[in-house]
Amino acid sequence: NAGVMQNPRHLVRRRGQEARLRCSPMKGHSHVYWYRQLPEEGLKFMVYLQKENIIDESGMPKERFSAEFPKEGPSILRIQQVVRGDSAAYFCASSPLGHEQYFGPGTRLTVT
Amino acid sequence: QQQVKQSPQSLIVQKGGISIINCAYENTAFDYFPWYQQFPGKGPALLIAIRPDVSEKKEGRFTISFNKSAKQFSLHIMDSQPGDSATYFCAESTGTASKLTFGTGTRLQVTL
Numbered sequence: 001n002a003g004v005m006q007n008p009r010h011l012v013r014r015r016g017q018e019a020r021l022r023c024s025p026m027k028g029h030s031h032v033y034w035y036r037q038l039p040e041e042g043l044k045f046m047v048y049l050q051k052e053n054i055i056d057e058s059g060m061p062k063e064r065f066s067a068e069f070p071k072e073g074p075s076i077l078r079i080q081q082v083v084r085g086d087s088a089a090y091f092c093a094s095s096p097l098g099h100e101q102y103f104g105p106g107t108r109l110t111v112t
Numbered sequence: 113q114q115q116v117k118q119s120p121q122s123l124i125v126q127k128g129g130i131s132i133i134n135c136a137y138e139n140t141a142f143d144y145f146p147w148y149q150q151f152p153g154k155g156p157a158l159l160i161a162i163r164p165d166v167s168e169k170k171e172g173r174f175t176i177s178f179n180k181s182a183k184q185f186s187l188h189i190m191d192s193q194p195g196d197s198a199t200y201f202c203a204e205s206t207g208t209a210s211k212l213t214f215g216t217g218t219r220l221q222v223t224l
Binding site: 004006031033035041042043044045048055056058059091093095097098099100101102103104105106 | 144146148154155156157158161201205208209210211212213214215216217
């Protein structure tokens with residue numbers, strides 16, 4: 001059973017460009033969470049999605065950030081007009097119905 | 113977000129010793145307390161978890177002790193090994209399928 005997959009693993013963007021991060025949950029998991037980890041810090045919740053629905057976006061910045069989990073295909077975290085402060089590791093986790101969340105390897109975003 | 117206080121920030125333990133990491137929470141509505149292990153450049157991996165209706169849970173060399181009245185819980189790593197050297201995060205959540213709130217992490221180094 002493959003784990004949570006994220007791509008790309010590393011992403012370099014110039015200020016003002018768009019970043020698209022993808023997450024494929026584990027087979028049978030319908031709940032997806034996105035977290036951000038700044039260097040030398042813990043993980044901060046961003047958004048929780050189920051298929052075609054955003055359940056909790058209380059951790060998402062109000063501007064430039066959006067997320068979706070379409071009926072078909074991976075979940076996408078989109079950052080428009082990136083700034084240097086967006087440089088971080090972005091982790092996706094998936095869960096069957098329940099508490100356990102299993103994390104992917106992350107996407108390390110660098111904004112130059 | 114609710115505060116989760118984790119200590120110590122870093123810990124050095126000799127091989128064969130016991131590593132102890134502590135967390136304190138504020139929100140009594142939390143009902144799920146996992147610990148994650150993270151190696152550099154990797155995603156967090158679920159290590160062990162507990163619910164507040166039990167005071168202790170053991171899995172191999174890893175034990176969670178839970179003190180509901182003090183709102184504290186701790187991770188004990190028995191017979192610590194150099195391969196245990198990683199960053200450990202405690203976390204909490206409320207209700208089924210809800211977001212995780214993470215502690216700030218403890219960097220553990222196990223020396224020979």
